[in-house]
Every structure is written in structure tokens, then in C-alpha cells.
Amino acid sequence: MNAILRELLYLLQPFCLAWLLLTVWLLRMLWKRLWRWSLLPMSAWLILTTISCTSIPSWLMAGLESRHSLPAAAEMQSADAIVCLGGGVEPSLMEPTGMHLARGADRIATALSMAISGVAPVLVIGGGGYEHEGRFVSEADAIFDNLANYPKLNFEQISLGVCTNTRDEALKVAELMEKRGWKKILLVTSASHMPRAVGTFKKAGISVVPVPCHYMSSFHRLGEVDWIHLPYVGSFELFDAWLHEWIGSHIYSWRGWL
Template identity: 30%
Template sequence: MIYVFKFITNLILPPGCFIILLIALGVLQYKREKRLPKLALIVVVLIYITSIPLTANFIIHSLEYKFNPPSKLEGDVIVMLGGGASLSSPDISGIGSLSGSSANRLLTTARLHNKTKLPIIISGGSVYGESGTEAEIAKRQLIDLGLDEKDIIQEDKSRTTTENALYTSKLMEEHHFSKPILVTSAFHMERSIINFTNANIKNAIPYPADYFTNAKLTIGFESFVPNSSSFDTTVIALHEYLGMLQLWIKSII
């Protein structure tokens, strides 16, 4: 019964309700004019395809498993990339908190530090006026988790992955680091490695975190039921591919 309720809920909430509405409008138009509304049909198909778990899981999975966590941790610094933060939301030790992806990266970073005792570079500034400075918030939260402030280096100017790489490269040179363990979301790792390579950091060790999908994908009834989270996941994956396309175009111009 719980799955029936989930199914009904997904149809009531966007984008399911939009799909049903467009289908209903198409049926009414067909009854009046005896022809299929092609534009509405195309929109329905596009919304449906981009909002089902089957599509979302497949497209994000193709990014998440390009790299696997290494069995040996042989770097000399841990580099964590920010992934979003709020400016004034309440937090235990202050104001401002990290987004879900950033929080997952932070947890992985803290655990890696506990294993290796390596210093940490947190890379991430304030992307928009209403967003918090990611490096500043992450540093405060790492200290809350028991890490020593002297082991944490802030890079708080970057607003893009390209800037993450460029500013981190300067900090690494300043502190004489040469082999970073790179922590970011699994879906974001390939684009990050390209940017770090372009910034002359060619031996970064990928340590992906924050997975959307299991290592082995499965298909069930729920894979074909549209929902908003799957639509969001599809957009995240497409954003990564668009970013990599932009980097490729820059490389050949």
C-alpha cells in the first residue's frame, strides 16, 4: 500500500501533474479537432523522459563511476571543493550551513583527515549574494568535528570549478603541496579533474563522494514513475556534460 501512495503522490506533485494536464488537454483537443496536438505531445514526452528515475539514474551513473576511491591514500593534502551554502541559516556554532552535496563532501573530507592526518584545503567562495562563503562555513564545521584549525586552509574566492582549480593551484604552490587527494561529488569529479589538469595539477587523486546511484543499476516499476527529484538529478547530470563541452570548446579555440 505504501508504494501505491507514493505513486499517487508523484502524480499529484510536479512534474507528474503537468504531464497529466497536458495529456488531458491533448485528449480534449483531439475530440474537438480530430487531430493530435503535436507540440503538447512533444512536451509531454520530454517532461516524462527527463523526470523518470530510469533516465536520471542512467545519466548520473555514467558520471559517478568514471573514478573509484583509491585503495591507498598517498597524497600530501586533501582538497575539498564546495558545492553550495546558505548565508544566514541557523547552525550549531554560527550562521550559514552547507548544502547537501557540500555536507557529504565535508563528511568524507573529515574522515579522510582522521585516517591520514593530512592538511586540508577547502575551496569555495560565495557564488551569489545570498549564498554563504563555503570555505568559511566548512572550516567552522570541521573545527566543530574536532579538527585542528592549523590543519585547515581556506580558499574563499572561487565561484566556479575552474576558479577552484586555479586558486587551489596557487595555494598548493605556496604551501609546497604536489599531490592532492581531490574530494568532490562523484557526478562532479570528471569535470573537476579536467579543470585541475588545465590548472597544471596533473596528478590529483580522485576521491569521489556524495553518490546518487548504486554501483549496479536496477530497473523496477518505480523507474518509470516521474518525480521531481529525478528531474533535478537529470538537470545536474546535463549541467556537468554541458560544462565539459564548454571546456572542450575552449581547448580547441
């Protein structure tokens, strides 16, 4: 009974309710044989249903996330530095920590746990910047400002400052490697972003050991995967992340960055 009640309440959520109304409207038009007038709403319904009511977005995301597997412990030995790409936090004036955890916060959690465990002696963090009162606040600086509250950390901390994109991060890391004489880098980023990141770093002359994290696909999580389900707004986040990487990879290839 509770499960049925939860499903009924779920149907009253704005997104799900909008999908139901569109379905009813489309069925009514088809019933009246308004074939020509039903083409646009049918196209909208098909797109909406495919993305929100099936596991196709999750399946697409799983294809990206499966390209690089987690490295064995032996592969990470003797690394010179851990490089964590941005996208995990946003500087905040209100949060007690001075930063708001974003969608890719697993990147920061993974890189920090590796650095604290002594996997490598240096932690390098990239990321973008946010304009405030005429100046840009670095995502990486916000993280390291917070880490200053923990004085016993036994690893060096390097901020890449405000980076424009993944290529900018790769070029700045390449400069660090040449200056410091580093040979082995552990690259931490979201599993879906890892294929583009590895290709970008390779193009910049850097060979990395990929450490993927932040697995978004339901195929990489606990529990059974329901291929058909009620409209779920989270599917749009998955599709958006997949589309971002798909478009990004083509643009990087076109610009010669991959």
C-alpha cells in the first residue's frame, strides 16, 4: 500500500504531471485522427519519454565511463603528483567551509583521500574561477583555503589558479612537470570526462595514469537497472553530462586538442 501511495504521489510532481498531460493530449489528438497536428507534440513526447522514462541516458553514460578502469595499486606506485581536475566545488560566501560541493565533488574526495594516504607527495588541483566584486575567485584556491584548517596534512598543495578548460589545465600541468622534473602523474576526474581528459593531456605531451571516479550511470551503481520507468528528472542530468562530453570531444578534436 505504501509503495502504491508513493507512486501516486510521484505522479503529482510537476515534471511527471507535465509528461502525463502531454501524453493525454497526444492520445486525444490521435483518437481524433489529427495526424498532421500531432506530429510536433508526438516528437516532443518521444524525446521526453526516451530521455526521462528509459535507461538509455544511463546506458550512453556507461559507455563513456567504461573506457578507463581503476588502476591497480602497483600502477600508482612512485607517482610524483596527483592532479585533480576542476568541477568539484564552487567558492561560496555562505557555506561554513567556504565552498559549495558541486556535481563532481567525488573528484575532490578521491584526490584528497589518495593524498592523505600518501599515494603521492603532491596534490595539484585545477578548476575554473568565479567572478565576485571585480575579481575572479579560483575553485582550487577555495579548496586549499579550507585545507589550511588542517595543518598536519603531509603533502604539498599546488593550485593551478583559474583555468579556462581542460586543455588549459593540461598545459599548466605540462609546465609544472617540466619545471619539477615529474615523470608520473595520477589524473583524477569524473569517469565520463576521463576519455577527453586523457586525450587532452596526451596531446600536451603528458602520459598519465587515469584514476576515474564520480560514476553517474545506474549500470555502475548498486541495485537492478529498470529499463522502463516513470519519468525521472535525474535522467536529464545524465543525458546532459553525456551530451556535454560528446560535443566537447568533437570540438576538442576539431581544434586539434585531442
